[in-house]
Amino acid sequence: xxxxxxxxxxxxxxxxxxxxxxxxxxxxxxxxxxxxxxxxxxxxxxxxxxxxxxxxxxxxxxxxxxxxxxxxxxxxxxxxxxxxxxxxxxxxxxxxxxxxxxxxxxxxxxxxxxxxxxxxxxxxxxxxxxxxxxxxxxxxxxxxxxxxxxxxxxxxxxxxxxxxxxxxxxxxxxxxxxxxxxxxxxxxxxxxxxxxxxxxxxxxxxxxxxxxxxxxxxxxxxxxxxxxxxxxxxxxxxxxxxxxxxxxxxxxxxxxxxxxxxxxxxxxxxxxxxxxxxxxxxxxxxxxxxxxxxxxxxxxxxxxxxxxxxxxxxxxxxxxxxxxxxxxxxxxxxxxxxxxxxxxxxxxxxxxxxxxxxxxxxxxxxxxxxxxxxxxxxxxxxxxxxxxxxxxxxxxxxxxxxxxxxxxxxxxxxxxxxxxxxxxxxxxxxxxxxxxxxxxxxxxxxxxxxxxxxxxxxxxxxxxxxxxxxxxxxxxxxxxxxxxxxxxxxxxxxxxxxxxxxxxxxxxxxxxxxxxxxxxxxxxxxxxxxxxxxxxxxxxxxxxxxxxxxxxxxxxxxxxxxxxxxxxxxxxxxxxxxxxxxxxxxxxxxxxxxxxxxxxxxxxxxxxxxxxxxxxxxxxxxxxxxxxxxxxxxxxxxxxxxxxxxxxxxxxxxxxxxxxxxxxxxxxxxxxxxxxxxxxxxxxxxxxxxxxxxxxxxxxxxxxxxxxxxxxxxxxxxxxxxxxxxxxxxxxxxxxxxxxxxxxxxxxxxxxxxxxxxxxxxxxxxxxxxxxxxxxxxx
Amino acid sequence: xxxxxxxxxxxxxxxxxxxxxxxxxxxxxxxxxxxxxxxxxxxxxxxxxxxxxxxxxxxxxxxxxxxxxxxxxxxxxxxxxxxxxxxxxxxxxxxxxxxxxxxxxxxxxxxxxxxxxxxxxxxxxxxxxxxxxxxxxxxxxxxxxxxxxxxxxxxxxxxxxxxxxxxxxxxxxxxxxxxxxxxxxxxxxxxxxxxxxxxxxxxxxxxxxxxxxxxxxxxx
Numbered sequence: 001x002x003x004x005x006x007x008x009x010x011x012x013x014x015x016x017x018x019x020x021x022x023x024x025x026x027x028x029x030x031x032x033x034x035x036x037x038x039x040x041x042x043x044x045x046x047x048x049x050x051x052x053x054x055x056x057x058x059x060x061x062x063x064x065x066x067x068x069x070x071x072x073x074x075x076x077x078x079x080x081x082x083x084x085x086x087x088x089x090x091x092x093x094x095x096x097x098x099x100x101x102x103x104x105x106x107x108x109x110x111x112x113x114x115x116x117x118x119x120x121x122x123x124x125x126x127x128x129x130x131x132x133x134x135x136x137x138x139x140x141x142x143x144x145x146x147x148x149x150x151x152x153x154x155x156x157x158x159x160x161x162x163x164x165x166x167x168x169x170x171x172x173x174x175x176x177x178x179x180x181x182x183x184x185x186x187x188x189x190x191x192x193x194x195x196x197x198x199x200x201x202x203x204x205x206x207x208x209x210x211x212x213x214x215x216x217x218x219x220x221x222x223x224x225x226x227x228x229x230x231x232x233x234x235x236x237x238x239x240x241x242x243x244x245x246x247x248x249x250x251x252x253x254x255x256x257x258x259x260x261x262x263x264x265x266x267x268x269x270x271x272x273x274x275x276x277x278x279x280x281x282x283x284x285x286x287x288x289x290x291x292x293x294x295x296x297x298x299x300x301x302x303x304x305x306x307x308x309x310x311x312x313x314x315x316x317x318x319x320x321x322x323x324x325x326x327x328x329x330x331x332x333x334x335x336x337x338x339x340x341x342x343x344x345x346x347x348x349x350x351x352x353x354x355x356x357x358x359x360x361x362x363x364x365x366x367x368x369x370x371x372x373x374x375x376x377x378x379x380x381x382x383x384x385x386x387x388x389x390x391x392x393x394x395x396x397x398x399x400x401x402x403x404x405x406x407x408x409x410x411x412x413x414x415x416x417x418x419x420x421x422x423x424x425x426x427x428x429x430x431x432x433x434x435x436x437x438x439x440x441x442x443x444x445x446x447x448x449x450x451x452x453x454x455x456x457x458x459x460x461x462x463x464x465x466x467x468x469x470x471x472x473x474x475x476x477x478x479x480x481x482x483x484x485x486x487x488x489x490x491x492x493x494x495x496x497x498x499x500x501x502x503x504x505x506x507x508x509x510x511x512x513x514x515x516x517x518x519x520x521x522x523x524x525x526x527x528x529x530x531x532x533x534x535x536x537x538x539x540x541x542x543x544x545x546x547x548x549x550x551x552x553x554x555x556x557x558x559x560x561x562x563x564x565x566x567x568x569x570x571x572x573x574x575x576x577x578x579x580x581x582x583x584x585x586x587x588x589x590x591x592x593x594x595x596x597x598x599x600x601x602x603x604x605x606x607x608x609x610x611x612x613x614x615x616x617x618x619x620x621x622x623x624x625x626x627x628x629x630x631x632x633x634x635x636x637x638x639x640x641x642x643x644x645x646x647x648x649x650x651x652x653x654x655x656x657x658x659x660x661x662x663x664x665x666x667x668x669x670x671x672x673x674x675x676x677x678x679x680x681x682x683x684x685x686x687x688x689x690x691x692x693x694x695x696x697x698x699x700x701x702x703x704x705x706x707x708x709x710x711x712x713x714x715x716x717x718x719x720x721x722x723x724x725x726x727x728x729x730x731x732x733x734x735x736x737x738x739x740x741x742x743x744x745x746x747x748x749x750x751x752x753x754x755x756x757x758x759x760x761x762x763x764x765x766x767x768x769x770x771x772x773x774x775x776x777x778x779x
Numbered sequence: 780x781x782x783x784x785x786x787x788x789x790x791x792x793x794x795x796x797x798x799x800x801x802x803x804x805x806x807x808x809x810x811x812x813x814x815x816x817x818x819x820x821x822x823x824x825x826x827x828x829x830x831x832x833x834x835x836x837x838x839x840x841x842x843x844x845x846x847x848x849x850x851x852x853x854x855x856x857x858x859x860x861x862x863x864x865x866x867x868x869x870x871x872x873x874x875x876x877x878x879x880x881x882x883x884x885x886x887x888x889x890x891x892x893x894x895x896x897x898x899x900x901x902x903x904x905x906x907x908x909x910x911x912x913x914x915x916x917x918x919x920x921x922x923x924x925x926x927x928x929x930x931x932x933x934x935x936x937x938x939x940x941x942x943x944x945x946x947x948x949x950x951x952x953x954x955x956x957x958x959x960x961x962x963x964x965x966x967x968x969x970x971x972x973x974x975x976x977x978x979x980x981x982x983x984x985x986x987x988x989x990x991x992x993x994x995x996x997x998x999x
Contacts, residue, residue: 160852161873163887173847463849506823556847661872 014291014395022300027251028305046362060415063212064097065592066245068204069500071468083202083237089231092207093224095216100588102203102474107588108199113586115519116171120567121578123179125521128532144535149542152177155551174559176543186518201242203473205589212247218254221247244467252460257313257745264739264748271735272327281730282411288403289330292396296326299391300384307383309375314747315380322385325363325700326392327732328707331725333400334408338686345401353682355714360393362655363703366648370699373644385703410724429771436765438680443681448689475648479610484513486620488603490579491523496620498522500605503619508609516593517603519582526575533568540564641692645699649673652706664713664732671709672702675761679754690750697751701758704733708762722766806957809939810930815922822929825936828961835860837983839868846973858980859997861989866914867997879999880910886999911949913940913954925954935959938967961985 072079072087083101090099100107113685115122135147156176159165165172168181175181189233210217229241258702276286300322304311336352344492367389370382400406485500487493497517504513540561547554573581575595583596592602605621615621656665676698683690708730737759741754813822839858842851852906856870865881875890888894911922921927924947925940940954952970956963966978989997 157852158873160843160848161854161870163876163878163885165843165852166976169845172845511889512895551848551850553847553849 007402012396014295014398014402015174018065018298020736021302022137023306024302025298030055032311033305033309033311034316048590063246064208064210064217065589066096066206066208066225066243066247067470068206068225068241068475069201069473070204070232070241071201071240071242071411072236078236079202082232083204085235086228086232087204089228090204090224093220093227095209095220095224097207097209098588099204099206100187102205102589104588108591110587111585111590114582115183116174116579118578119179119246120564121573122519122521122582123183124177125525125529125532127177127179127182129525129528132528132532135234143538143542145537145539145542146169146546148536148540149546152543153546153552155549156552173323173557174563176547176557176560183519186512187514187516201473205474208245208247212250213302218247218251221245222251224272232290236629242466242470244463249460249463252463254313256460260743260745260748264743267739267742268736271392271739272732273561275728275731275735279410279413279724279731281411285408287326288399288408291399291575292330292392293326295395295399299395300388303387303391304380304384308380311380314376314377317385322388324384325704325707325733326388327706328725329360329393329396330399331729331732332356332707332711332723333396333414334406335410335725335728336723337406337409338407345406348406349397351718355710356393356397358599358655359707359710360389362652363706364389365653365655366699366703369644369651370641376639378641378644378696385700410728419543425771429768433765433768433772435672436761439681439685440674440677441681443684444677444754446684446687447680447682448687449691476734479608481607481609483513483605483607483621484602485517485599485613485619487620488519488599488601490596490601492578493517493603493620494520494522494579495524497603497629498606500615500619503615503743504605504607507613508607511607511609513605513607515589515603515605516582516586517605520579523575530572558636592605641695645695649702652702654691660713664717668709668713669706670764671712671765672705672758675705675758675765676702678761679757682757683754691746693747693750694754698758701755701762704730704755704759708766712766726766727763730759730766733759734763781917785804804912806930806932806935806937808862808930809928810937811928811953813927813929815925815927818918818927818929821931825961826916826918829958829963830918832961832985833862834987834989835983835985836987836989840979840981841870842977842979843923844973844975844977846971851977858978859989860914861925861994861998864994864998865911869997877997880999883999899970905999909942909951910954913956 068086070083072082087101088098090096114660131148131151132144134333135144138147140147153176155178156172159168159178159181164181164184168175171180172178206223209219210220212218212221225241225243229239232239232241273283273286276289277283280286301316304315333348333352333356336348338348339351364386367382367385370378370385373379373382483500485493485497487496495515497515501513501515501518504511544554544557544561547557579601580596583594586593595601614623653669654666656669659665660668678697680690680694680703683694690727708726711726715723734756737752737756740748741756743749743752782783807874814817818826835858837858839856841854841856844851853872854870855872856868859867859869860873861867867880868878870876870982877888879886879888884896886894886896905964909924911917912924921940925942928939928941930937936958938956939959940956942948942951942953951968952975953968955965955969957965962983963981965981966996967975969975
């Protein structure tokens, strides 16, 4: 094929591929396809049920909650009007599904009424069962009804001398069994404390209609809040608003990530161009490297969006670094001088294809192992990098086939070879190598690992401070611990709650565990109910007599006797219906207390003590320390990623041994491995705390330095000097990744620092080794 | 009753009826409405004395009347009032238990020292916010929350505080304070005749100094 025909054929192929890729990308719905939700980093089928539950809760329920604190001038007569205007505006906005003032006790009253109406179904089974156990343990000298009536009245008598009696005196005629007073103690603390101070902020709880992780849960919500604030300020011009919602953080994160992406990528590009301008004779010719990078990125985007339904935005942030690896192939092909004048491109490719393929395929093998990771982000990265590298290599091979002179010269200093002729230079080089080895061997032992999911977010101190203030007003405190108790159905969850309550009472004696689940009988108590009330035909007259005996007016308890008869003659509801009716009465902030759904049921519990120790597994309960669970999860995934990385590296090393033989393969592999160990060692010596993303950065860095090792070894095998592409590639990579170390996103910073450090170490090692081995070089 | 007896009774009642139209002779009923912040010198002197009495310690007997109980429930204990700390009621009968009422709300403390806060009810001005001005005789605050009726017979007096907020009326009813000179003898929280609490104060010691241990034990 003539060069002319070859050129146009290749250009056509490149154009078709580019158009196909861009067409695919242009028709995607990016709001649906790309997620910035931290929780999407956790697998949806997470094997630890507590984490799956936390994910579900955080994603579906908690994340839609928005908390507002309206600071209104003290004593303002417009206070109520401003609050009403704010609430009305929020309720009218489609972005909000619900808005409740904490001064408004409607939700609490509804729940109270529901529990009162259902008191015999909900509370009587447990009450009867505990009394029966007490009766059965006694001498049974009285009949069950008489014993129970007497005990009931004695307890009532004692209750009247407690402070709580004054609060319950109005309902006692309908509840002499003290079912409700008995419950109140075990549910107090569940609802948010509302400030009754006329000068304090007005607190408003709201739920957004859309998910805060998507666009519809962000901008429309912000607009609605702005509008509500304006409405309130018409009534009270001095009103100030503090508020917190996940959507606010997510929106801020998204904006900052976009800003970072464009800013850092421009900086990286400028750094790369700067180095290219310094090292290349004709800078504009470096533009031939751009299609290699763009082809790699296009292939990566297309493959990742094809394979995954939803891709986390961090994949693209981290994946933009792929350009640094992809450009290596371009550098190697383009900067490699022809073996002889007018060497055909095919001959050049034949000469260089082995190191190129070795480098690309071994890296792809390594990254492909990440597909076995449990963490979606790592799997997505595995596909992104593998597909990107193959696309970059293919683009490089095709692109340079259609240009007339596929060779670019570097400036003299860029390809100058240092020699270790002078003993002093040799000594310094060897000294540096020894120090490097010591750091590589000893430093990693000093490493500290800590995984914090917060590092995936961009720090937003002002928003964070406002959120902390508002949450504190809503009762969030380090002295309170939240627990979730779960089960596949109501019976299982309630049984688990009973076990958890027993454990909690033992671990934290005297501390009340508040849970709405306490209002639900256990399944066994419910099953015993017919038998227990079956033997209580004479309970009413026995109770009336006991009341009179103890100085009560039995007639005043008419409401109770009436309700009792009605309940006894009514058809009995099922256990699940009773529970569902109670949960159905939870509105506003109380919705968070419990949930009954298909195949799962959970209860929230609150205890006034700081979080210490996790409950045993058989209690079906976990402490909800917000994202702390996620941190544990990330810690576990780091171990998993470490294992996969080790396997990946092992596979890369093995490929080297197979391709280049044991001795040469080991020598090639020692460069990336040594550079990685040195980088970790240096970070360890500097007392840095590392996380999962340093590990991923190291994997990327190893693959890059692995390229340099192969290209150096290949040139050495052909008796050529090390190619200038290594120096140029390492410098551009270090510059671009070094820029990422300036990122405010801790994850990107971790990746940038690690990769830059490994690449620079590899370059220094490649330069130092010849200096330290003068006798070989001098020959 | 024959006609002579009726005449004797009428004769006996005449001076009583005459006196009733001039000035009260008993504290059985509430007195006339008095402006709290403009009560006149006679009442102002009393209010000033009550406001300035400092820390107070006394024993008390509490009678709780419930509409469904024929006889009251009787509790006994000690009352401590400390300026800036609020009021502490330590019940000794029938059970040891302490109630602390201060600016932060109501706190229940059992015999083992375990405390439990009573969450505020956002529907109305909280009970403690209503009671504390009464205990301190803070006229400005009292005027915001209550109407006052006052009556005096020689050294004895009776002050009826009726909440301005109907929700607070439903919650605590009226607060009635009986006293003699500058000493409070009886506090009554009255929702109705059959639903009320009387706190009979026995031996009041005014201007006492509580030790640090006492403050820690009986206040927040």
